[in-house]
Amino acid sequence: MSALLSTANLTIALESGEAPVSIVRGLNLTLNAGETLGIVGESGSGKSMTALALMGLIPSAMRASGSLRFEGQELLPYDEARMTRLRGARIAMIFQEPMTALNPVHRIGRQIAEGLMLHEGTGEAAALAEAARLLDRVGISQAAERLGAYPHELSGGQRQRVMIAMALACRPELLIADEPTSALDVTVQAQLLELIRDVVAERTMALIIISHDLGVVAELAERTIVLYGGAVMEEGPTRALFTAPHHPYTRGLIAALPGRGRRRGRLTAIAGSVPPPHLMAAGCPFHGRCKYSGEDCRVMMPPVTQLGQSLVHCHREEAIH
Amino acid sequence: MAGGVAAAPRAGRSPWRHPSFVIGGAIVGCIVVVALVSLVWTPWPATKMNIPHKLLGPSAEHWLGTDHFGRDVASMLMVGARNSLAVGFVAVGIGMLFGVTLGTLSAAKSGTWLDEAIMRSADFTFAFPAVLSAVMITALLGPGVVNAIIAIGIYNIPVFARLTRSGALQVWAKDFTLAARAAGKTTVQITLRHVIPNIGGLIIVQGTVQFATAILAEAGLSYLGLGTQPPNPSWGRMLFEAQTYMQRQPLLAVFPGLSIALAVLGCNLLGDGLRDIFDPRVARSRA
Numbered sequence: 001m002s003a004l005l006s007t008a009n010l011t012i013a014l015e016s017g018e019a020p021v022s023i024v025r026g027l028n029l030t031l032n033a034g035e036t037l038g039i040v041g042e043s044g045s046g047k048s049m050t051a052l053a054l055m056g057l058i059p060s061a062m063r064a065s066g067s068l069r070f071e072g073q074e075l076l077p078y079d080e081a082r083m084t085r086l087r088g089a090r091i092a093m094i095f096q097e098p099m100t101a102l103n104p105v106h107r108i109g110r111q112i113a114e115g116l117m118l119h120e121g122t123g124e125a126a127a128l129a130e131a132a133r134l135l136d137r138v139g140i141s142q143a144a145e146r147l148g149a150y151p152h153e154l155s156g157g158q159r160q161r162v163m164i165a166m167a168l169a170c171r172p173e174l175l176i177a178d179e180p181t182s183a184l185d186v187t188v189q190a191q192l193l194e195l196i197r198d199v200v201a202e203r204t205m206a207l208i209i210i211s212h213d214l215g216v217v218a219e220l221a222e223r224t225i226v227l228y229g230g231a232v233m234e235e236g237p238t239r240a241l242f243t244a245p246h247h248p249y250t251r252g253l254i255a256a257l258p259g260r261g262r263r264r265g266r267l268t269a270i271a272g273s274v275p276p277p278h279l280m281a282a283g284c285p286f287h288g289r290c291k292y293s294g295e296d297c298r299v300m301m302p303p304v305t306q307l308g309q310s311l312v313h314c315h316r317e318e319a320i321h
Numbered sequence: 322m323a324g325g326v327a328a329a330p331r332a333g334r335s336p337w338r339h340p341s342f343v344i345g346g347a348i349v350g351c352i353v354v355v356a357l358v359s360l361v362w363t364p365w366p367a368t369k370m371n372i373p374h375k376l377l378g379p380s381a382e383h384w385l386g387t388d389h390f391g392r393d394v395a396s397m398l399m400v401g402a403r404n405s406l407a408v409g410f411v412a413v414g415i416g417m418l419f420g421v422t423l424g425t426l427s428a429a430k431s432g433t434w435l436d437e438a439i440m441r442s443a444d445f446t447f448a449f450p451a452v453l454s455a456v457m458i459t460a461l462l463g464p465g466v467v468n469a470i471i472a473i474g475i476y477n478i479p480v481f482a483r484l485t486r487s488g489a490l491q492v493w494a495k496d497f498t499l500a501a502r503a504a505g506k507t508t509v510q511i512t513l514r515h516v517i518p519n520i521g522g523l524i525i526v527q528g529t530v531q532f533a534t535a536i537l538a539e540a541g542l543s544y545l546g547l548g549t550q551p552p553n554p555s556w557g558r559m560l561f562e563a564q565t566y567m568q569r570q571p572l573l574a575v576f577p578g579l580s581i582a583l584a585v586l587g588c589n590l591l592g593d594g595l596r597d598i599f600d601p602r603v604a605r606s607r608a
Contacts, residue, residue, distance in 0.1 A: 088505030100496040
């Protein structure tokens with residue numbers, strides 16, 4: 001069986017000035033039906049751009065190259081008509097800001113129903129009835145009455161539930177959630193993560209969860225990819241990544257988590273900051289902040305080594321083993 | 322919502338609490354009623370001459386007096402109102418239809434040669450003052466009310482095109498249009514369902530302001546003899562004819578002048594009020 005989604009050497013570059021600036025560098029990933037994949041990375045790691053690239057929604061100044069396949073069909077270079085048929089129907093997306101991702105002038109019932117009317121030709125009455133069922137499923141009480149509500153009448157958590165209902169409407173095979181809970185309170189976050197996990201499981205959807213928050217990814221993803229500066233650092237089963245991180249960057253991230261055991265004291269941080277994309281060297285993006293780095297790290301992309309259950313992208317695998 | 326893209330009107334914010342909306346609405350409403358009444362009834366036939374009764378002052382028989390042909394001024398003003406409103410509606414309609422279409426197209430294709438072409442043509446049209454371009458167009462097509470409407474309508478196109486483009490660009494930058502694209506909607510569907518409803522308030526407000534400009538432009542063209550042709554009454558033409566009799570009957574100029582001023586004031590107040598209602602931020606900062 002071929003993978004639901006696969007990319008090979010997916011590269012996204014900003015074509016400006018003399019040299020194109022790479023935002024995502026040579027991403028390889030494979031996702032089978034019903035699998036859950038986490039992508040973690042800090043701001044500027046290219047994780048959101050990856051999500052947009054999977055949807056064919058990268059800004060017009062950007063170019064995607066390499067290979068991007070959905071159900072075996074090559075999507076690059078993008079064909080707008082083909083992407084339009086996939087978006088919403090086969091691949092759905094949840095955004096970070098539920099406050100602005102809903103249109104303020106339309107009632108939410110109509111906004112949920114539109115996807116069904118658009119992709120499946122459902123009649124308005126039937127689509128609204130389905131919207132009510134979806135609202136009920138995502139945990140909005142009195143769903144039938146709430147169909148007539150405007151987005152500003154809902155709380156942030158409720159709006160994100162509405163976004164999830166919209167994403168589920170056409171029963172997509174793949175759900176991409178880009179920082180779905182980052183704008184919400186911690187208590188609401190937990191409820192929404194649980195909701196996402198439940199609906200993904202009951203519909204055997206594949207899920208790509210993108211977050212800067214290791215906890216969110218740990219909650220939802222079987223496998224995780226760690227991105228830094230647009231390149232993969234380490235990938236593997238989420239549990240293995242957390243319990244036995246190999247890459248210096250992953251280790252730094254785990255060490256930086258405020259632990260339960262430690263009381264007070266300074267928080268651990270990774271020294272330095274992410275260099276801007278146009279100053280990235282040809283080699284490992286992390287070399288400038290890595291205590292193991294040498295000349296080869298700066299000039300060459302690292303090889304991939306299997307260490308334990310994880311694939312590690314590092315020149316120093318013997319040192320970090 | 323930054324920079325004028327309106328939010329959905331919220332329940333509980335009553336339009337009746339905006340004085341400019343109420344006053345402007347009342348004035349425009351009165352003019353519309355008068356214009357409608359003139360379709361079925363006027364005190365006198367508006368074009369009927371009665372030379373022995375020329376240049377009379379206001380009386381019970383002729384409420385606002387008579388002009389140099391003995392025509393009833395009140396009746397002429399009523400029919401003239403119809404004329405002004407018709408010109409305003411059609412000219413603003415033309416401007417909105419083409420302007421909003423071009424503006425949304427320009428925004429949807431922002432940064433392309435098409436966007437550039439539309440906006441530079443708008444700049445070109447906009448470079449000529451309203452009345453001047455109207456004079457040029459009527460000079461080209463010949464005088465008459467239809468050509469005046471076309472001229473004013475063409476002048477209005479770039480006004481709406483620019484406004485629509487800037488408003489639409491703001492909407493395109495919002496997350497919900499990205500979400501709509503992620504839901505598989507095409508550019509046309511997003512423009513119709515998301516962009517236009519979100520800038521509707523902006524366009525309507527501009528419409529009332531342009532309506533006032535159109536009334537003024539029609540009066541100006543008629544004054545110059547390029548608009549409504551005799552014997553059809555028009556406020557601008559009445560003003561022109563009254564000029565000759567300034568010494569003998571100054572009131573003859575006062576009534577059409579007052580009508581034009583009132584109509585323009587009414588539209589502008591209405592536009593002001595609507596803007597406050599559509600944009601809660603403005604309303605609050607003014608209160």
